[in-house]
Amino acid sequence: MSSTSTISNLQDIGKQTSPQYSSGSPTCYPHESVTQETTDAQPFPAAVHHPCADTFSTSEEEKEEKTMEKNDGVLTEEEVSSCLSNLGHSATGLEHVYQFLSAPGRNLNNVSILCNYVHLQKLELPYNKIKDVSCVSHMPYLIILDASHNQLTDFFGFQPPKNLKEVNFSHNQMSVMTHLSAYSSLSKLNLDYNCFSEIGGLLHCASLTHLSLAHNKISCIRGLDNLPIKDLCLRGNQIEKIENVETLRTLQVLDLSLNRISSLSGLQNLHLLGSINLESNLISEIKEATHIHDLCLLRELNLQRNLVQEQLDYRLAVIFLLQHLTGLDQEKVTVEEKVSAVNKYDPPLEVVAAREHMSHMVYQLMQPQVIYDSTLPSLDSPYPMLVLTGPQACGKRELAHKLCREFNDFFGYGTCHTTRGPYFGEEDGSDYHFVTEEDFQNMIHMGKFLQTMQYAGHWYGLSREAIEDVAREGLACCVHMELEGVFSLKNSHFEPRYVLMIPTDKEQYGRRLRTRALYTQTQIDTAVARVDTYVLINRERPGFFDNVIPCDEPVEAYRTLRQVVKDYLGVEEQGGEDQSTTDTPTELKRDSLVDEAPPAPSTRPETVFMSCSAPDMDPSDHNCRKYYNKVQAQLTPQKTSAEMASIHRRQQLVREALMGKSPKAYTQLFKRCVLTAPSSLASQMQRDPTLSSPMMPRASHDRQHNHSENSSSDDSRASSGLSIPSSAGAFSETAGSAGCSELGLDTTAEPLDVSSLGHNLDMLKDQVESGHTPDAPRPGSELLSPGATATMARPGSNAKPILPPILSGRKTPGPSPKPQTLRHEREGEGDE
Numbered sequence: 023m024s025s026t027s028t029i030s031n032l033q034d035i036g037k038q039t040s041p042q043y044s045s046g047s048p049t050c051y052p053h054e055s056v057t058q059e060t061t062d063a064q065p066f067p068a069a070v071h072h073p074c075a076d077t078f079s080t081s082e083e084e085k086e087e088k089t090m091e092k093n094d095g096v097l098t099e100e101e102v103s104s105c106l107s108n109l110g111h112s113a114t115g116l117e118h119v120y121q122f123l124s125a126p127g128r129n130l131n132n133v134s135i136l137c138n139y140v141h142l143q144k145l146e147l148p149y150n151k152i153k154d155v156s157c158v159s160h161m162p163y164l165i166i167l168d169a170s171h172n173q174l175t176d177f178f179g180f181q182p183p184k185n186l187k188e189v190n191f192s193h194n195q196m197s198v199m200t201h202l203s204a205y206s207s208l209s210k211l212n213l214d215y216n217c218f219s220e221i222g223g224l225l226h227c228a229s230l231t232h233l234s235l236a237h238n239k240i241s242c243i244r245g246l247d248n249l250p251i252k253d254l255c256l257r258g259n260q261i262e263k264i265e266n267v268e269t270l271r272t273l274q275v276l277d278l279s280l281n282r283i284s285s286l287s288g289l290q291n292l293h294l295l296g297s298i299n300l301e302s303n304l305i306s307e308i309k310e311a312t313h314i315h316d317l318c319l320l321r322e323l324n325l326q327r328n329l330v331q332e333q334l335d336y337r338l339a340v341i342f343l344l345q346h347l348t349g350l351d352q353e354k355v356t357v358e359e360k361v362s363a364v365n366k367y368d369p370p371l372e373v374v375a376a377r378e379h380m381s382h383m384v385y386q387l388m389q390p391q392v393i394y395d396s397t398l399p400s401l402d403s404p405y406p407m408l409v410l411t412g413p414q415a416c417g418k419r420e421l422a423h424k425l426c427r428e429f430n431d432f433f434g435y436g437t438c439h440t441t442r443g444p445y446f447g448e449e450d451g452s453d454y455h456f457v458t459e460e461d462f463q464n465m466i467h468m469g470k471f472l473q474t475m476q477y478a479g480h481w482y483g484l485s486r487e488a489i490e491d492v493a494r495e496g497l498a499c500c501v502h503m504e505l506e507g508v509f510s511l512k513n514s515h516f517e518p519r520y521v522l523m524i525p526t527d528k529e530q531y532g533r534r535l536r537t538r539a540l541y542t543q544t545q546i547d548t549a550v551a552r553v554d555t556y557v558l559i560n561r562e563r564p565g566f567f568d569n570v571i572p573c574d575e576p577v578e579a580y581r582t583l584r585q586v587v588k589d590y591l592g593v594e595e596q597g598g599e600d601q602s603t604t605d606t607p608t609e610l611k612r613d614s615l616v617d618e619a620p621p622a623p624s625t626r627p628e629t630v631f632m633s634c635s636a637p638d639m640d641p642s643d644h645n646c647r648k649y650y651n652k653v654q655a656q657l658t659p660q661k662t663s664a665e666m667a668s669i670h671r672r673q674q675l676v677r678e679a680l681m682g683k684s685p686k687a688y689t690q691l692f693k694r695c696v697l698t699a700p701s702s703l704a705s706q707m708q709r710d711p712t713l714s715s716p717m718m719p720r721a722s723h724d725r726q727h728n729h730s731e732n733s734s735s736d737d738s739r740a741s742s743g744l745s746i747p748s749s750a751g752a753f754s755e756t757a758g759s760a761g762c763s764e765l766g767l768d769t770t771a772e773p774l775d776v777s778s779l780g781h782n783l784d785m786l787k788d789q790v791e792s793g794h795t796p797d798a799p800r801p802g803s804e805l806l807s808p809g810a811t812a813t814m815a816r817p818g819s820n821a822k823p824i825l826p827p828i829l830s831g832r833k834t835p836g837p838s839p840k841p842q843t844l845r846h847e848r849e850g851e852g853d854e
């Protein structure tokens with residue numbers, strides 16, 4: 023017989039590929055399927071099908087097996103001929119040869135005949151009883167060798183074919199890894215299911231990218247230094263610690279399942295790791311995940327059958343710590359899980375604020391309802407507030423006080439509650455209401471707060487009453503608070519102006535904190551670090567703050583703040599002298615807001631919607647309204663397209679309700695109007711603003727405040743309602759049944775019976791058709807007059823309030839402010 027497998031001599035044999043074996047198909051060894059089923063990726067896609075698995079039981083094969091037995095496990099030339107395949111050029115390119123030989127599951131124990139087949143590039147001999155594969159020494163072109171499931175004890179007991187790339191020696195009986203320095207081309211090595219207790223001899227395998235040593239007796243990871251391994255499998259060993267892997271910089275897939283590992287420490291520098299399997303180990307602490315927190319490419323982590331899985335919120339916690347994961351414990355990580363994890367462990371400021379707002383709302387709703395009627399929500403003229411925000415001790419509190427002193431006809435200081443003790447010189451009720459922790463908690467549960475926040479271990483909260491106290495004076499409320507408070511307020515129906523006071527020099531700010539001698543170093547560090555948070559929010563959310571004022575220099579900061587406020591108020595100083603540093607009330611005059619002079623004031627009493635413009639104006643007067651609208655347009659910030667869309671949507675709903683099309687909130691609203699505000703009374707109230715305006719002193723002001731703030735508009739600005747003045751049986755749309763029943767009103771909200779509106783409906787329809795909404799200032803409208811006279815607006819507005827509030831609304835007699843002089847009046851005087 024010839025010594026080579028060239029085409030010429032093999033033609034005699036006349037055999038090609040064996041029918042039952044398809045080269046290149048994935049490995050599927052029947053008895054491995056159990057142990058490997060949980061392994062994610064099979065790093066060694068081998069080249070053979072186990073013959074027993076499919077077509078190996080044909081009669082021809084049986085015949086072959088019998089022949090084998092006859093041959094006593096010795097591979098014969100005749101058999102070889104039936105196992106050859108893949109006819110192609112020899113490595114030298116001079117001949118045609120069969121390149122592959124595959125003889126799986128033939129009970130072979132002697133394959134020495136293969137020494138003659140020097141051109142083989144792929145040799146597969148799995149599922150035999152081979153103890154010696156030294157024939158491979160004669161195959162210099164061999165690239166792939168599969169001798170798995172045999173009885174080999176010698177580790178690479180042959181001369182190295184210099185191009186050998188893939189070797190599968192799994193399921194043999196090898197126990198010592200000897201030097202493989204000559205195997206520089208070796209890239210995939212499978213040594214699963216042997217008896218190795220140590221890794222070694224791989225030092226010079228400079229091409230080794232896949233190494234599998236699963237199910238051996240390895241107890242320590244070593245001998246892998248600086249290897250270019252991408253895929254390492256050490257499943258089913260006795261490893262207790264992840265060590266000596268930090269030099270495996272190219273590692274992408276690591277399988278350490280079925281070991282005794284209790285910590286993930288050691289993996290932190292493997293920045294290319296994409297998948298880690300640690301199933302069935304001894305990991306018990308969630309915090310272990312912090313070791314792999316910085317592995318940005320990590321997508322798959324398997325911690326199944328570890329104690330850690332029993333920890334409370336294990337999954338969310340791990341997802342939070344490893345936010346790049348797409349799969350955890352062989353389950354897909356969903357977007358919802360990621361969001362919940364972040365909301366649970368590091369909620370964004372909005373989420374905290376929304377939760378906090380929700381609980382205050384719920385607590386409030388659980389209490390007997392109270393209407394804070396001076397601050398009722400209103401679309402066109404929301405209750406005006408000024409919020410100074412910024413990091414602790416940036417000077418905003420002093421600025422707020424100073425502003426309230428100077429502009430004492432416009433602003434009142436909104437005094438928050440706090441559980442911290444007073445500093446030297448602080449007065450209870452002036453700087454804060456200092457209360458105990460218990461009292462504060464009680465107030466929370468009584469629904470007293472609009473917002474609360476914890477800062478430096480103390481509670482701070484702005485109560486609804488604090489704002490109302492200021493509002494009852496006919497003043498705008500000025501408060502100072504941290505960023506969290508701003509987020510909370512943005513959930514409420516209030517529409518304050520937010521002015522950010524920001525230190526631009528952090529070092530100087532830190533020094534200022536230190537010189538106060540009130541704070542610990544940690545508190546100082548926190549405060550300084552929060553400067554960046556403010557800056558970030560300001561940068562990422564344009565418009566979040568209405569103004570940003572550097573506050574490094576208190577005098578300069580106040581001057582700027584003062585100017586900003588004057589711009590809001592539309593006032594300017596007489597004489598042009600800057601009195602910003604004095605505390606005396608400044609004489610203010612109306613700015614030239616409009617070139618056009620307003621029409622002459624009528625004799626009718628002013629209404630709320632006019633009152634902020636100082637002169638008496640008759641809202642029924644067309645010119646007067648035009649003038650007012652123009653002023654309002656100048657003062658009101660430009661609406662965004664989203665705000666416009668929202669307003670249109672609400673107007674549309676109102677229209678539909680009026681037409682009887684949608685029996686929802688708005689129809690109920692109108693029904694309530696009809697029920698609770700007879701038109702005669704309404705029109706009477708409209709004529710007598712003292713009966714109606716929540717922002718003005720009322721004859722009936724000392725009536726019982728037994729109704730609630732319009733709470734639903736807190737939650738949904740789209741759900742608006744008309745405020746009915748208290749003298750008419752004050753009833754807020756969402757005041758709740760308590761308030762209604764107290765007033766003896768029918769609180770059952772029924773769909774609108776359009777006919778019940780009678781001629782009022784026709785009138786409203788006319789208005790709607792003419793493009794007016796029911797809430798537009800319409801002095802003649804009897805149906806709307808209660809709400810209209812109260813606020814001339816719907817609650818739930820997105821509009822920023824015009825500052826200041828109603829000057830004429832001051833309840834407490836105080837030093838009467840110098841009358842503001844309108845420019846046109848002065849001009850008129852000049853003319854005279």
Ligand SMILES: Nc1ncnc2c1ncn2[C@@H]1O[C@H](COP(=O)(O)OP(=O)(O)OP(=O)(O)O)[C@@H](O)[C@H]1O
Pocket residue numbers: 412413414415416417418419420438439442473474475477482483484502503504505506507508
């Ligand atoms: N209701 C509130 N909501 C949110 N933040 C608040 C509230 N009330 C006060 N704060 C803020 O809490 C922080 C701590 O208040 P505190 O009065 O204890 O600080 P401070 O050292 O006196 O500094 P500052 O001069 O800024 O008040 C301050 O930034 C303050 O503006």
